Amino acid sequence: MAAQTAALTGLARVNLRQQALTALRRAITTGALAPGTHLVETELSEQLQVSRGTLREALRQLQQEGLVSAGPRGWLSVRTLGAPEVLDVFAVRAALESMAVRTLSRREDRAAVVTALRERVRAMEQVVDRPLEDRVEADLDFHRALCELTGNATLLHTWQALEGSIRMSIMWAGTERAVSNMRVDRHAAIVDVIDAGDVTAAVDCVQAHMDEAAANLVS
Amino acid sequence: MAAQTAALTGLARVNLRQQALTALRRAITTGALAPGTHLVETELSEQLQVSRGTLREALRQLQQEGLVSAGPRGWLSVRTLGAPEVLDVFAVRAALESMAVRTLSRREDRAAVVTALRERVRAMEQVVDRPLEDRVEADLDFHRALCELTGNATLLHTWQALEGSIRMSIMWAGTERAVSNMRVDRHAAIVDVIDAGDVTAAVDCVQAHMDEAAANLVS
DNA sequence: AGGTGACCCACTGTCGACAGTCAACACTGG
DNA sequence: CCAGTGTTGACTGTCGACAGTGGGTCACCT
Numbered sequence: 156m157a158a159q160t161a162a163l164t165g166l167a168r169v170n171l172r173q174q175a176l177t178a179l180r181r182a183i184t185t186g187a188l189a190p191g192t193h194l195v196e197t198e199l200s201e202q203l204q205v206s207r208g209t210l211r212e213a214l215r216q217l218q219q220e221g222l223v224s225a226g227p228r229g230w231l232s233v234r235t236l237g238a239p240e241v242l243d244v245f246a247v248r249a250a251l252e253s254m255a256v257r258t259l260s261r262r263e264d265r266a267a268v269v270t271a272l273r274e275r276v277r278a279m280e281q282v283v284d285r286p287l288e289d290r291v292e293a294d295l296d297f298h299r300a301l302c303e304l305t306g307n308a309t310l311l312h313t314w315q316a317l318e319g320s321i322r323m324s325i326m327w328a329g330t331e332r333a334v335s336n337m338r339v340d341r342h343a344a345i346v347d348v349i350d351a352g353d354v355t356a357a358v359d360c361v362q363a364h365m366d367e368a369a370a371n372l373v374s
Numbered sequence: 375m376a377a378q379t380a381a382l383t384g385l386a387r388v389n390l391r392q393q394a395l396t397a398l399r400r401a402i403t404t405g406a407l408a409p410g411t412h413l414v415e416t417e418l419s420e421q422l423q424v425s426r427g428t429l430r431e432a433l434r435q436l437q438q439e440g441l442v443s444a445g446p447r448g449w450l451s452v453r454t455l456g457a458p459e460v461l462d463v464f465a466v467r468a469a470l471e472s473m474a475v476r477t478l479s480r481r482e483d484r485a486a487v488v489t490a491l492r493e494r495v496r497a498m499e500q501v502v503d504r505p506l507e508d509r510v511e512a513d514l515d516f517h518r519a520l521c522e523l524t525g526n527a528t529l530l531h532t533w534q535a536l537e538g539s540i541r542m543s544i545m546w547a548g549t550e551r552a553v554s555n556m557r558v559d560r561h562a563a564i565v566d567v568i569d570a571g572d573v574t575a576a577v578d579c580v581q582a583h584m585d586e587a588a589a590n591l592v593s
Numbered sequence: 594a595g596g597t598g599a600c601c602c603a604c605t606g607t608c609g610a611c612a613g614t615c616a617a618c619a620c621t622g623g
Numbered sequence: 624c625c626a627g628t629g630t631t632g633a634c635t636g637t638c639g640a641c642a643g644t645g646g647g648t649c650a651c652c653t
Contacts, residue, residue: 170448170636196605206638207605208427215431219438221531228645229389229605243528246473254469309462309539312440316535320528389606415635425608426635447615448635597652606643613636620629 171205176213178203183222183233184322185288190235194223220319234323238373241324245372248321249365251314253358255301260349260357268304272346275300279339287330290337295321297342328372336368390424395432397422402441402452403541404507409454413442439538453542457592460543463536464591468584470533472577474520479568479576487523491565494519498558506549509556514540516561547591555587 182188200210214231217223224234259268275297282289302314325333341364348357401407419429433450436442443453478487494516501508514537521533544552560583567576
């Protein structure tokens, strides 16, 4: 019996709402569902093969994530992002991540944090030759880790609520403009200042990183 | 006709989901639904006289707002807040509002902003003798206005996603500890530094205000 | 032509019911 | 007594159907 239980792993049972949510989020952040597209519940539920009720729950969440916006009569459409919105998103993102590095660089036991972050930087290095999609993933992993490592669950949660909008911003800007934000050395620099424990330098570094990223995207 | 349209205001037609959402949020933030309470869909739908589907959409939103947390089997319960969580919430809140005042105090045309804020401060003055509930409302109005006046919709949206948690924190702390955070002069000071246009002073002021508020709540 | 009323159509809002799942408890053979 | 096995009850997950609503169209009246 022991041999069996060792071989058998728990089944991944994820409910339809979650699946629908993931599928929709992906469709939107990859551009498969173009901004402005009117989302008709009956159509989507048929395409995804889920009931409208289930679909609606997923749509509500996307709405709160800011990927989907509501029209006057409750009609939903894929949110249209423009330069001003992108700047807004990145301004808030900068505020959150600034707070994260301020917290991290104040910690006494930040050695472990630095180790974990360097791991992420290494992951970024390994995908420099891969398609943009993978690089974005590694980039966001790094930034998410910044929030996660603070141990502040609210911070992580808030950041993740922005994640969809961030992905949309990157997609909206297009490959050429996005790629310059994935530079590994810029991220390594952030880890270095955290390591050094210089709070103001760390905050400035992240703020600059974000300002530059936003400027690149809307340029 | 013009006279009529001026007098006639649009009828408040709010769907059941919204009503359920508001009712639940209120019940939680006032403590009518105590933290840790297991939320049974069938019970709630019967109490609120809405179908389970409608109720579920409202619950999902509350879940994302952090007022409701999910157990292992999809079971929902009112989130239990402790001192660490309160500090986390207020740390994120401080980051957001700091960013708001930084933005505001940099604006050339901040005179209008200052006017609007002083209006809110005046509103706070007028409710000093009223019950705590009203004072909290005025206080949050002020802080929400900080975010709103930046014109950054993402910032406002993010702040509002935290609003429920903030209210829970205040309720959790109890009247005595919460009341000292409603001091009018502390808020007037914030407006003053924005007016002066001193960016670093403004940020420090808000940060101090938030630190103090959080410390008061968990003391 | 201009306005008006009666339709229809494409949606969203809302509901009640069925199916699936887990924990707890009763049960049964050793 | 007890390990392992039905059984039950209390939930959540999911679904299909009906009702309501605003926009569009088209004949009709003036």
